[in-house]
Amino acid sequence: MLFDRIVRPAMYRLAYHDPEVVHERTIRLLSRAGGAIRPVSRLYRTDDPVTVFGLRFPNRVGLAAGMDKNGRALAAWPALGFGFVEVGTVTRHPQPGNPKPRLFTLPASDAVINRMGFNNEGAQALADRLAAHGKPGVPLGISIGKSKVTPLEDAVEDYRYSLRALHPYADYFAINVSSPNTPGLRALQDKAALAELLAELRKTGAELGGETPLLVKVAPDLTDDALAELLEVCLEHGVAGIIATNTTLARTGIAASESALASEAGGLSGRPLTARSAEVVRFVHEKTGGALPIIGVGGILGPDDALRMLDAGASLVQLYTAFALHGPGVVRRVSRGIAARG
Structure with a gap:
């Protein structure tokens, strides 16, 4: 691939091998391109429409949260x-x-480790940007989480604030209670805490004049019993779907040549997560009898991975690490691979 052979190595040389600098430069370049990039859409666009959670998607492949945190x-x-x-x-x-x-980045493992910690400009800044510049021409999901400075016991109000600020713009909300990089956040996956959070968010959505679909993003590190309990709460509180999965704290699947990086704290994504994410998707689908649509994310690096995720029960898929490591061609390969099977 041209991106793998030439573009990506050049970007890393220019950025002194700092992946965060590469990421920032990529977002800056794409933000400046704006509408000028639209003519290339004929090279990448795949028309394979599907309706999920009452929303119509032009194809099943989405960009996962984390790549464009601030909607730039x-x-x-x-x-x-x-x-x-x-x-x-x-x-x-x-x-x-x-x-x-x-x-x-762990290129030999087709993986990334991050401990970004929800670095972002805040919910109101995103709302202001969306008000000024508008939404993309495809469905927009907004992932919301807890601020680090907010005590866990006050987390519900944090989420409610973000939902209120962004309600006019989101086609769906992803409730992130599963990032490993905010201390205590994963405790919100526990039954009582999640039930309180979802009840208040549903109430807030209704008060705002219409309930935007709420999806819960789950960790791949939950036991089957903990995941089953979480799904019960989601069904009881009218959640529209599940996003499976977030990054993992496990360190299996890292190439021997990159074993030194295994000690870095943070969430691991990419190829080492492929099998586990599909297992979680299958568990969610079977446990709920298909009642909760699933966005499958984690370790999707090509069409075969995406098709296995759909076979496991996902309705949609998302990419992050594959795009970061291999560029936009992977989006086309995955979406066209899905469309070709029908």
């Missing part, structure tokens, strides 16, 4: 072939995230 490059993503875009995770309070370095 929204005009570019549909032109690169994505059928939907998820921005964030954003929090009530702007925050710088964890100290650098906090992003590590």
